[in-house]
Amino acid sequence: MSESTPISDRVLAHLREVADAPDLSGTRYDWIEPLGRGGMSTVWRARDRALDRDVALKVLAAPAAAGVAERLVAEAKILARLDHPGIVPVHDVGVLPDGRVFYVMKRVHGRRLDELVRAGANEAERLRILVRVGEAVAFAHAQGVVHCDLKPSNVMVGAFGEVLVLDWGVAKGLASTTSGGGAPMRVGTPGFMAPEQERGDSDAIDAQSDVYSLGALLRALLGERPARPLAAIAAKAMQPEKAARYADVPALLEDLARYQAGEAVRALPEGPGMKLLRLYRQHRVAVWLVAAYLVARAAFIVWGRPGREGG
Amino acid sequence: MVAEDDERIPAAAARPSAFPATRLSVCEAVRSGDPAVRRVGWDALVEAYWKPVCRYVRLRWRADGEEAADLTQGFFARALEKEFFESFDPQRARFRTFLRVCLDGFVANVRQSAARLKRGGGAAPVALEPETAGAPLADGDLDACFHREWVRALFDAAIGDLRARCESEGKRQHFELFRKRDLEAAESDAPPSYDELARDSGLPVTQVTNLLAWARRALREAVLARLRALCASEQEFRDEARALLGFTPP
Numbered sequence: 415m416s417e418s419t420p421i422s423d424r425v426l427a428h429l430r431e432v433a434d435a436p437d438l439s440g441t442r443y444d445w446i447e448p449l450g451r452g453g454m455s456t457v458w459r460a461r462d463r464a465l466d467r468d469v470a471l472k473v474l475a476a477p478a479a480a481g482v483a484e485r486l487v488a489e490a491k492i493l494a495r496l497d498h499p500g501i502v503p504v505h506d507v508g509v510l511p512d513g514r515v516f517y518v519m520k521r522v523h524g525r526r527l528d529e530l531v532r533a534g535a536n537e538a539e540r541l542r543i544l545v546r547v548g549e550a551v552a553f554a555h556a557q558g559v560v561h562c563d564l565k566p567s568n569v570m571v572g573a574f575g576e577v578l579v580l581d582w583g584v585a586k587g588l589a590s591t592t593s594g595g596g597a598p599m600r601v602g603t604p605g606f607m608a609p610e611q612e613r614g615d616s617d618a619i620d621a622q623s624d625v626y627s628l629g630a631l632l633r634a635l636l637g638e639r640p641a642r643p644l645a646a647i648a649a650k651a652m653q654p655e656k657a658a659r660y661a662d663v664p665a666l667l668e669d670l671a672r673y674q675a676g677e678a679v680r681a682l683p684e685g686p687g688m689k690l691l692r693l694y695r696q697h698r699v700a701v702w703l704v705a706a707y708l709v710a711r712a713a714f715i716v717w718g719r720p721g722r723e724g725g
Numbered sequence: 726m727v728a729e730d731d732e733r734i735p736a737a738a739a740r741p742s743a744f745p746a747t748r749l750s751v752c753e754a755v756r757s758g759d760p761a762v763r764r765v766g767w768d769a770l771v772e773a774y775w776k777p778v779c780r781y782v783r784l785r786w787r788a789d790g791e792e793a794a795d796l797t798q799g800f801f802a803r804a805l806e807k808e809f810f811e812s813f814d815p816q817r818a819r820f821r822t823f824l825r826v827c828l829d830g831f832v833a834n835v836r837q838s839a840a841r842l843k844r845g846g847g848a849a850p851v852a853l854e855p856e857t858a859g860a861p862l863a864d865g866d867l868d869a870c871f872h873r874e875w876v877r878a879l880f881d882a883a884i885g886d887l888r889a890r891c892e893s894e895g896k897r898q899h900f901e902l903f904r905k906r907d908l909e910a911a912e913s914d915a916p917p918s919y920d921e922l923a924r925d926s927g928l929p930v931t932q933v934t935n936l937l938a939w940a941r942r943a944l945r946e947a948v949l950a951r952l953r954a955l956c957a958s959e960q961e962f963r964d965e966a967r968a969l970l971g972f973t974p975p
Contacts, residue, residue, distance in 0.1 A: 421877060433944050437938075
């Protein structure tokens with residue numbers, strides 16, 4: 415390449431990418447390629463030299479404020495406790511020479527939930543995935559951690575149907591007053607974050623914030639014409655006032671289980687008509703079998719008695 | 726991509742390492758009361774904007790290489806003569822946008838005067854005041870076009886800085902790997918792997934990746950150094966760095 419020849423668009427794009435690459439000197443990681451970019455961070459495929467394995471390394475876009483690194487390490491210790499098959503935990507956390515914070519996570523393979531939905535997963539499969547997500551989140555809550563950024567792109571479904579909740583980088587310790595280890599700030603994704611997250615009200619963010627996000631996730635999975643009970647469950651989970659939401663994730667999951675079992679859900683009080691309709695839907699085959707039997711029986715009584723023809 | 730006609734780039738624009746000669750930003754330097762500082766500022770400004778201006782004139786005003794070079798030269802000469810960059814107010818716009826609007830006004834006036842002469846009219850004075858600059862500020866496409874060329878020139882210059890640094894620090898191998906992997910191979914659909922680079926250069930793969938990592942870090946530093954000098958404020962620098970490289974520098 416001569417000095418007077420300007421670089422092409424392709425080379426320029428490549429240079430911008432490599433210039434954005436994290437400076438990992440002093441760490442045990444080498445970056446390999448970007449896996450995805452978001453508004454707040456970039457995730458890189460990186461190599462952990464010490465353990466000779468690929469990892470996902472997430473680098474936040476802005477440098478950490480003074481004193482934040484220590485709190486991030488404390489948060490990482492909390493996250494490291496999350497030993498659950500549905501959770502991709504943070505392995506490591508640190509600060510790059512340019513002041514940016516990075517997280518190291520297990521690199522997982524599979525399809526993101528938003529991709530799976532676009533590919534046309536059926537309702538039963540979508541609900542199964544949502545329940546698995548809820549179980550993982552409920553486990554985290556029991557360990558004192560709120561995810562704070564549940565959305566389809568943070569859920570991965572593996573080749574064998576295993577469901578993994580990703581990106582615990584902005585998770586919040588229930589006992590702490592800050593999110594992601596920093597000063598109170600607005601974390602989450604519009605459309606999925608609870609009103610208290612929108613406001614940046616760190617003190618108000620708790621397990622019920624994740625209940626809201628799970629409701630938003632359910633709504634995103636339902637499509638345009640959801641069943642009424644499911645729409646009601648999503649609406650209850652997404653109530654602006656926390657007191658009107660499910661008290662916790664298990665309560666939300668119980669209601670989902672009721673729907674899956676064909677029972678009435680707590681989010682949708684039903685009258686006699688709705689109850690009959692639900693029972694009909696639940697026992698549709700039996701109802702039709704009984705009806706067919708009764709019709710046949712009646713026909714037999716009316717027309718089928720021997721000797722009647724002869725008078 | 727636009728073919729380049731850089732033969733007439735002034736010395737200042739062709740001198741890679743003279744750029745961040747002052748801690749002042751270019752915008753501050755060209756408005757300085759000290760003639761020496763002003764001179765350095767002008768050199769840096771011409772160096773940074775010559776190529777983007779020239780390419781922008783070709784794209785936006787459909788000028789051929791010769792005319793684009795004439796207009797670019799005329800623009801900087803007139804801007805220096807009239808000292809109109811002194812009226813730049815960082816509170817109102819980015820310097821890049823201000824310069825682009827002035828450039829559009831200049832070219833529009835030159836073209837208008839040329840048309841008038843063809844029709845037999847007398848020579849009219851060419852206005853170069855920012856207020857009379859022609860194209861509207863809100864035109865996103867024009868801004869995007871100028872911005873794209875400005876980024877290209879910035880990285881071009883940063884590559885020059887990197888090359889100069891590698892030569893002065895005895896790191897020619899670093900630059901050679903960078904050239905092969907990030908400049909030449911980036912044009913290819915099948916760039917050489919690190920293993921292939923290691924084989925070709927007779928180095929272990931880990932050393933290849935280390936040398937490349939250093940070169941890329943140095944490139945980023947060069948881009949940021951140039952960017953910092955070109956921005957009128959710290960906030961503008963941070964915003965530009967975020968947009969260019971995806972992160973906010975400390």
